[in-house]
Amino acid sequence: DTGVSQDPRHKITKRGQNVTFRCDPISEHNRLYWYRQTLGQGPEFLTYFQNEAQLEKSRLLSDRFSAERPKGSFSTLEIQRTEQGDSAMYLCASSLTGLRTDTQYFGPGTRLTVL
Amino acid sequence: AQTVTQSQPEMSVQEAETVTLSCTYDTSESDYYLFWYKQPPSRQMILVIRQEAYKQQNATENRFSVNFQKAAKSFSLKISDSQLGDAAMYFCAYRSGRETSGSRLTFGEGTQLTVNP
Numbered sequence: 001d002t003g004v005s006q007d008p009r010h011k012i013t014k015r016g017q018n019v020t021f022r023c024d025p026i027s028e029h030n031r032l033y034w035y036r037q038t039l040g041q042g043p044e045f046l047t048y049f050q051n052e053a054q055l056e057k058s059r060l061l062s063d064r065f066s067a068e069r070p071k072g073s074f075s076t077l078e079i080q081r082t083e084q085g086d087s088a089m090y091l092c093a094s095s096l097t098g099l100r101t102d103t104q105y106f107g108p109g110t111r112l113t114v115l
Numbered sequence: 116a117q118t119v120t121q122s123q124p125e126m127s128v129q130e131a132e133t134v135t136l137s138c139t140y141d142t143s144e145s146d147y148y149l150f151w152y153k154q155p156p157s158r159q160m161i162l163v164i165r166q167e168a169y170k171q172q173n174a175t176e177n178r179f180s181v182n183f184q185k186a187a188k189s190f191s192l193k194i195s196d197s198q199l200g201d202a203a204m205y206f207c208a209y210r211s212g213r214e215t216s217g218s219r220l221t222f223g224e225g226t227q228l229t230v231n232p
Contacts, residue, residue, distance in 0.1 A: 033219060042119075042206050042222030043160070056219065089158065095218065102210070102218055103150070106160035 002026070004107035006092050013082055016043045020078045033104060034067055035091040036060065040080045043091055049075060050097070055098030066089050082114045119209050121223035124143045129231050135182075136192045136226045138207030146212030148225045149183070149190045150220070155203040163205070166190065166210070194228075202230045 005024045013019050025032045031050050035043035046056045046065070051072035061067075064082075069075040079086055089111050093104040118141045128134035140149070151163040166174045166183050171180050178198075182191045196200055207223040 033218070033220075035191075035220075039224070042208075042225050043220070045219040045221070048218055092221075093160075102148075103162060103165060104153075104218070104220060105162065108157070108159045 004092055004094050005104055006090075006107040008110055008111050009108060010111045010113075012115065014115050015082060015084060017082055018078065018083060019112065020076055021090055021112075023075045023091075023092030023094075023107060024078070025074070025092070026105060029094035029096045029105075030072065031095045031097060031102070032069055033093040033095070034075070034077050035093065037089040037091055037109070038087075046077075057070075070093045082112075084114050085097075087112055087114045104114075117144075117147075117209050117211070119207050119221050119222050119223035120230040121205075121207055121226050123226045124224070125227045125229070127231060128194070130197055130199060131140070133193060134196045134197055135226065136194075136205050136207075136228065138190045138192070138223055140188050140190065140209050142188070142209065142211075144211055144213065148210045148212060149181075149194070150208040150210070151179070151181070151190075151192045152206045152208060152222075153201075153203045154206065154225075157198075164187070164192065197230050199230050199232060202228055 001004040008064045033048040034046040047107045049069040064080045067077045089109045091109045095104045118172045143164045147168045178195045204225045208220040
């Protein structure tokens with residue numbers, strides 16, 4: 001049973017560039033979540049999918065951010081026209097519904113640095 | 116909106132001793148779940164323990180146990196026989212039990228635990 005994986009682990013980009021991150025959930029997990037974590041803070045919810053449907057988006061998710069989960073498997077998070085304030089760790093998690101607790105399991109994260 | 120507060124930014128404990136990390140939360144819901152996650156320096160978040168609000172019995176996982184006080188909205192984590200590998204940032208998290216509220220986790224600010232040899 002492999003865990004949640006994320007790619008890349010680190011990304012350095014210049015302000016104004018677009019970046020895309022990928023998350024592969026635990027196989028058979030139907031829910032997938034994106035969180036953002038800045039240094040010294042707890043993760044903040046961005047969005048989540050159940051299968052391929054994006055069911056909830058946080059107000060933190062500005063129109064420069066877009067997430068997809070085609071075919072209900074892996075997911076991508078794209079940030080357009082990056083700003084220095086986008087520098088953070090982007091965490092992905094997955095879970096399986098049907099279990100009352102619906103526990104989320106996290107990936108290692110992608111650290112984004114915007115210069 | 117639910118909030119989670121961890122009032123101890125840093126804690127330290129001697130190896131083999133016991134330490135308790137505090138967490139309080141604010142909610143108007145009666146059905147919810149609480150979690151403690153550990154984030155070691157490698158940054159991967161690991162589930163430590165979980166508690167369903169409808170259960171009165173406190174959850175226990177080996178050396179980790181919780182003191183869940185529903186009326187006081189308190190959810191502390193006790194680590195017994197602390198080991199060097201317990202050193203990490205610990206996050207308390209809340210999840211609503213209502214499907215209409217979605218599955219988002221709301222995290223506290225974290226407590227950095229240092230284990231001294």
